[in-house]
Amino acid sequence: MSRFLALTASPEFERHLTASLGPAHVVQAVASGATAADILALNTGGSVDVVVCGPDIEAEQVFALATGLDRLAPDIVVVLAAVTSAELTLAAMRSGVRDVIAPDAPAELLRHALERAAATSLSRKQAAAEETGQKRGRVLAVMSPKGGVGKTTVSTNLAVGLAKVAPKDVVIVDLDLQFGDVASGLSLDPQYTISDAVLGAASIDSMVLKAFLTPHSSGLYAMCAPRMPAEADLIKAAQVTTLINQLSLEFAYVVLDTAPGLSEEVLAILELATEGIWVVGMDIPSIRGLNNGFEVLRQLDLMPPSNTVVLNFTDRHSGLTVADVEATVGRPVDIQLPRSKTLPFSTNAGIPLVHDGRRDPALKSLRDLVAKFSPAGPPPSRKFSQRRAAIS
Ligand SMILES: Nc1ncnc2c1ncn2[C@@H]1O[C@H](COP(=O)(O)OP(=O)(O)O)[C@@H](O)[C@H]1O
Ligand SMILES: [Mg+2]
Incomplete structure (x- = not known):
């Protein structure tokens, strides 16, 4: 069970995302203008795993968000759903985006990519906890x-x-x-x-x-x-x-x-x-x-x-x-x-x-x-x- 935030104003993409991930995960819609600070406010107890940016979000906004989160909460993984070009992918990766996926990818492919992202988030969380010596009961x-x-x-x-x-x-x-x-x-x-x-x-x-x-x-x-x-x-x-x-x-x-x-x-x-x-x-x-x-x-x-x-x-x-x-x-x-x-x-x-x-x-x-x-x-x-x- 991972928690995904869907940053999009497209109901169609949100539906595709929710259907692809199925009931095993939580998908929560957030306003398409959300910033890194808005995401952090939702990250209670480090509960957010992945932010999925929809195809309707401007690349510049996604990059700013990824860079911001990379600094403030590096365990939150940002994924971009967009029609890819080599240039876009490179710029996205440089900004801290973990993966770029075609927005109309078949459900199973989308789910696999997003579960990989969630797994990355979890190992980052674990690594961070170990580094700070944060003790878990x-x-x-x-x-x-x-x-x-x-x-x-x-x-x-x-x-x-x-x-x-x-x-x-x-x-x-x-x-x-x-x-x-x-x-x-x-x-x-x-x-x-x-x-x-x-x-x-x-x-x-x-x-x-x-x-x-x-x-x-x-x-x-x-x-x-x-x-x-x-x-x-x-x-x-x-x-x-x-x-x-x-x-x-x-x-x-x-x-x-x-x-x-x-x-x-x-x-x-x-x-x-x-x-x-x-x-x-x-x-x-x-x-x-x-x-x-x-x-x-x-x-x-x-x-x-x-x-x-x-x-x-x-x-x-x-x-x-x-x-x-x-x-x-x-x-x-x-x-x-x-x-x-x-x-x-x-x-x-x-x-x-x-x-x-x-x-x-x-x-x-x-x-x-x-x-x-x-x-x-x-x-x-x-x-x-x-x-x-x-x-x-
Ligand atoms: N070893 C035992 N000997 C006698 N009564 C028991 C024993 N273990 C549980 N009980 C009783 O059985 C009932 C059900 O136990 P409970 O712990 O509520 O089960 P559960 O939470 O699995 O539904 C309780 O009244 C409890 O006191
Ligand atoms: Mg009981």
């Missing part, structure tokens, strides 16, 4: 193909456990946008939710963003789900990506609780997740679902660089063994979370087990999970450009 995404298997239980306990190790440096984000229950699982009464953070003025500035988080007594911060399920429809995957990106610059750990399945948000955050935590129940549909999910993610080249499988509700009466699960999923189970009498109570009371430390067989497993991610170390590295290129 670990993004731990808790996921499962099915609901009710313990994602929220795992994510809230993990986040609270990490907050004890790294107080004020952990944030949990409820990405189960429709039916999220992180607030209830942590007994929080949020003043603001993710809707306020991504739809309001806070989406602009990471300083303001912190004011939209709800503090928990463990030292954890929470970005809670919208109050009304209908609000979820207003939130776009790209806005979620920008938010997670911003939070990862502020916190050592960003723990993501998600809705079941591989929704658009989950696919979008998988690009940012440094670690995937997969929760699976002791039942065949759940285990098959995980296996199929892994298959799809491998094909899309979206598997996070490091993964943990949590097998939940382990007991001796399910008719399945851990070895059966491992054989189906094709990888070892990392954490076994036993069926517990206390966990449903702790969910209902809104006090994660790790927080009150009540004696329970599940507590040791949850602590083992926390220990797997602490202390804060560098996240596993990933190869962004390759991944981007493979999403198409």
